[in-house]
Amino acid sequence: MSWSRPLLLALTLALGACSSALTPHWGNPGAASRQLAIPLAVRLAIRPPPEALLDDAAAGRLADAMAAGLQGVDVPAIATVTPLPLDWKLDITAQLRGANVLPRFAIRNADGQEQGAVEAMPVPARSWAEASPETIQAVAAQATPRVTQMLLSVQAARASASPEAILAGPQRLRIIPITGAPGDGNTALISRLRSFLGNQGYVMQETAEGAAFAVTAQVSVVTVNPATQRVEIQWIVSRRDGHELGRVVQLNDVPAGSLSRFWGDVAYVAAEQAAGGVQTIIRNASTPG
Template sequence: MFSRRAALAALLALSACGGFPQPHRGNPGGLAGGLRIPLAVRLAIPPPPEALLTDDAALRYAEAVSEALQAVDVPATATATPLPLDWRLIITAQNTGAIVIPRYVITNADGQEQGAVAGPPVPARAWAEASTPTLQAVAQQASPRVTQMLLSVQAARASADPAAIQAGPPRLRLIPVRGAPGDGNMALTARLREFLGNRGYVVQDVADGASFAVTAEVSVVAAGPGLQRVEIQWIVSRRDGYELGRVLQLNEIPTGALSRAWGDIAYAAAEEAAGGVQTIIRNATSPG
C-alpha cells in the first residue's frame, strides 16, 4: 500500500507546466491577518430590502453578517445610514423554489461595484422563517467568502495604477472544478480562489462584471497496474466566450491516492495553476 506521502511525492514529480512547486506546509488559511480594506474606514452593511426578508429579519441579518465579519477582524457595521467614506456590502437573495441563494456585492464609497459572490444555498422554508440562529449560521457561512473577496480587492488595488483603481480591480469568474475524485473539486476550487486573489484578481462566483472566466476539468483514468493518470486542464476564457488558453497538469499516481482528501496536492496544483492563468491573461491583454 502506498502512503499518502508517497502519493504526494508522485504527483509533485511532474506536470506539463514544469512541475508543481513544493506545497506550502504552514497554515494557508486565516484570511483576516492581512486584511486592510483600501480607501475605506469600514464596511457598512445596510439592512437588505431585496433579500426576501421582513424588515425585522433584514435588520437581524445585517447585524449577524456584521458580527461574523467583526469576528475575523473585518471593520464592518450594520447601519441603515452609511457614512460618506464607507464601503458597502449589498445583500440580495434569489428564490429558486426549494432553496434561496444569498448574493453579496461590495461597492466602494462612490457606489462602484468591486466584487460579488454568492453565498451557500439556504432551504427556502428556513430562510422565510428567518429565525435568529438560522440567520447567524448563514452569516457565518458567508463570512469567509466575503472576507476573501475583500482580500482580492485589496491585492488588486495595491498593484494597480490610479486609472485602474478608479475602474476597479480586474474581476474573474471562477466556475467550480469538475471531475475530480474525493474532495478534489472543492479543494482545487477553494485553493485557486485564494491564489488568484493574492495575484490581484477579484474572484467571484457570478458572471456579472467579470472580464474573464476560469474553469477546470479533471480526468482520472487507469494508466497501468496500480497506477492512475491524472490530468487537470484549467481553461481561461474572456467575456465573449473566446478561449484564451489552457494550463495543463499531468501525472501518474498510485491508484486511489486521491480518492479522499487532496490536501497539499490541491494547494500545490492551484498555486502553479494561478501563475499560469495570470500569464495567459497578461499575454491576452498586453499591447502588441
C-alpha cells in the same frame, strides 16, 4: 514526487511547448498564503437590506448577524443605517428563483463602485419569508467566509494595482466549480487557485456579473498499473461570452490511491503553477493585437 510544469495551450495556434519538471516545496505554503490573513484596511458598513424580500425587523437581524460573523474573523464590520463617508458597504439583496430565494452580497467601495459579489446557498422561500433566528444565523454563517475571501481578494488586487487600475476597479474573474477530481480535489484546487490569482491582482467571484473572464478545471485520474495513477488537470480560461481562450494542462503520475481522500500539497503546487498560465492567457487576451 515532482509535479510537471504546466503546458500552456493557445487554442488559436493549437500548439504547446513543454518545459522541464519542477520540484515543489512540499509542506511549505510560502509567503503568498500568509498574506491572505491580513485584515481589511477599511470598515465595512452593512445596512439593513431594503431589497432582500424581508420585513424591516428581519432585515435588521440579517445585517446584525453578518456584522457579527465578519467581526468574528477580524473583519472591521458594523451594522448601521448611516454609513460613514469613507466606509465600504456590503449590499444584501435576494431574488426569488422557483421555490427558493438566492441571497447575494455585493461589496462596494466608498464611491459606490461594486468591487465584487458572492452568492449564498439557496434558501427555501417559506423559510426565508419566516426569517427565523435559526435561518438568519445559518445564512450569515454560510455567507461570512465567502464575503471574507472576497474582501481579501479585493484588497490583494488593490495592493498590486496602479492608481489608474484602482480607479477603474479590479479585474474580476469568475470561478466555475471544478469537476472530476477524487477526494477533496475539486474544492482544494479551487481554493488554492483563488489564493494565487487573488495575490496576482484579480478579484475572484462565483457569479458571472461583472466578470470579464472565467476559469475552471477538468480533472481525470486513470490507473496506469496497480501502483500508479495518472492525473491530468486542464485549467480552462474563457471569455465572458463563453469563447474559450486557452488551457493550462498539467500531467503527472502519482502513487495509486494517494489522492482518494486529501490532495494537500498536490493542490497547492498544481494551483500555484497553473495560476501563472491562467494569468498569461488573460493578459494575452487583454492586450490589443
